[in-house]
Amino acid sequence: MGWTRRLFLTTAGLAGAGLVVGGGVLAVRQRRLLAFRPPLAASQHAFSPWLKIGADGSVVLMGARAEMGQGVLAMMAMVVAEELGADYPAMRFEDPPVANVYRNVVATVLGLPIQVPEEGILRDTVEVAALQAGLQITGGSTSTRDAWHQLRAVGAGAREVLKAAAAKRWGVAAGACDTEGSMVVHAPSGRRMGFGEVAADAAALEWPERFAYRDPKTWRYLGKSPARLDVPGKVDGSARFGIDVRLPGLRYAAIRHAPQFGARVQSVAEKAGFRAKGVEGQVNLGNAVAVVADSWWTAKQALEQLDIRFAGGSEVSDAQIFAAYAKALDEPGRAHAFEKAARLAEAKSAATKKHAAEFRVPYLAHACMEPMNATARLTEGRLEVWCGNQAPNLVRDLCAKACGLAADRVAVHTTLLGGGFGRRADLDYAVQASRIAAAFPSRPVQLIWSREEDISQDVYRPSALARYEAGLHADGSVAFWHARSAHSSPGRGFAQRNIPYMANDLPDHTAVEAAAGLPYALGERQVEYARVDAPVPVGFWRSVNNSQNGFFAECFVDELAGVAGKDPFEFRRALLKDAPRHRAVLEKAAQMSGWGRDAPGRHKGIALVASFGSIVAEVVEISGPPAADLRIERAWVAADCGLALDPRNVAAQLRSGAIYGLSAALWGGIGIDKGRVQQSNFHDYRVLALADAPPIEVALVSQGSPMGGVGEIGVPPSMPALANAVSRATGKRVRALPILAG
């Protein structure tokens, strides 16, 4: 249950009245936040921090979430427009300033290293604190969940004051009025008045304590998937990403990082050709050197004319890292049990059949289409930063610190993101741009990482080693399930780099997402994780730890089906006897795919992973091995994410996640040798192209579930589904990714 809803209930309870079904009570939080005013142009009026209406009738949403492809701004506009009665296609977005009111409570709470109970005083306290000290982050597939109650209430509250203001002018009862097409209408008299005309009056009114939400049966936009507002600009080239920021006097910076993790710049010497026309200088950033010029290409060429010596740095290679994982799993008591079986040893000795497997996955890069970049300008003690980012308050705080400024001296302008996938929550590139700009006062400088830097200086999905063991009873049911994994902690890595005050050594429960709490009947179950810190930086990679754990668990359950002599779909289905929602999703995927009927030379694999509050099952069909080269022919995705506000976009996100995962499972691998990343560009970090990508059929399974996340949930099942198909085709179990070498 989300924060706002609880406060609705609390408020309702305090007021001595129950919650009106289908209605809303203005939350305590909402009331407090109403006092905050977003920046207003002349003749604009604020209706909460999120919404402005102009005298010209324009309806502007403060788009305090990062649009990185997931359609979040359009979703937010639809939610507001629905309740407000605004003309959705005419709505506009503005990038708001960094402010506490825009913090993402759901994401902040889910990102904590402790599991906060769903209910109770601890939950409430943590959520209140999250609003004060949390992150204005777009991540963890939380935006829709965080926005649903807030923005719905914003739309409805604003609608009520607009109605009241118009009704007063007309001398009619507000209750007899409604809104549509950004107008207040009074049906009995046929009168209509544009929002712009009453905005000033309405903005001065107190918001009501309670109001009715529109009946979902009357929804015009929600559930109907109207055209996304951000699409036309993305087709005609007018959409502005961070790399497209253009300012008077703009300079460009190219950068070279120390190739080895942890190495530092020892010396920088300019060769004879360095000071070419347009080159303005170089900046030593400690672990990297940047060159500033009047053109990025010139700056990049000039980098080659620097003799940079790096010193120190890690000599680590994959073999050593995996040896450290193995050692951590070998050492008794080293791993932390997040799920602990009461009678594991007994169950192990009682099982009639036992099975064990060891799995490994490599580091993965994000490879956003738009390489990391940021633009900054430091003028008279004021810093401005323009970039695509997933956490503007961190941009502000980290760049302020880097430049020795108070946070209130920094303005952040968040642009569209050419992909995020978690990478743009880590803000090294923005900090670098600020430091470079500080060396060229009053000059805007745009730092662009080359693709090679982008691939080799990422914060990676951790590589991981897992050992799974399970046993079966004579009747084929599972007697025990013992899962153990070792890898670095993306959450801890992120915290150390970006919010060091939150970094800690508590057991990281997110490390066992999609490993612990599985919906299957698995008998005595124990799930352990050993954190192994390696010199390779790790961070949030789309679906985070679900991406490796989903692979381990779903490949292993597939193996177990084989041991039991059962069909992998039927075996899972039987294990889901106490999880009807999961079972329904699994059955839908199997049914769509025609499970059990394979054309000659075709092979299917199935997998089910619940993540971010949603349930997803995928089937992948391949052709090729062992007779020919592997080809992914088709895929089917069934998902239950609760209420889908924009079903077409939900389907697009599910396909997107599946393609992202399939790219990784087929080819994705970042290798580490002597502290250096071995890959550099799309030729050796290959991703699916149109001709490689399977057509994907999507079905949403609606069964009244709570709203879950969407942006990441398609990723985790895609990898084991592909691996299970390949295992079936070749008769040899896939236990390591990627399946093919680039």
Added chain:
Amino acid sequence: MLIELTVNGARHSVDVPEDKPLLWVLREELALTGAKYGCGIGACGACTVLIGGEVVRSCSVAAKEVAGRPIRTIENFDNRHPVQKAWVEQQVPQCGYCQPGFVLAATAVLEKNPKATEAELVAALTNLCRCGSYDAIRAAIRQLAESKHKGA
């Protein structure tokens, strides 16, 4: 060196380093930011432009090599073009960074052969999209392929 570029029908005199790629001249000198930097090695197609009807990856060609030739960028198209209409109707873009490149690549195929089939378009569109908008791209090119045949 001083070169003359003809972009979207307009002539521009630009003073650029000898081997500066067309992409960076478009983006920095001419403020035409629709062509994107994605890889710098001609592998991803985000920087696609059309030169004399051919698809060119502008990150990998020196501006001086194409001086005087008719260059078209995404800014030459205003969403009334059939390819763009199909892209909007099928709601193709997600992050959108790669899409101008896809639109131009599809446009080039159809200009050469208005009856190009879906399979021919799929084969020609070697651009990369990390958001995995491929099903929507397929829907858009299917729509284009079918409308061409209907019109024939």
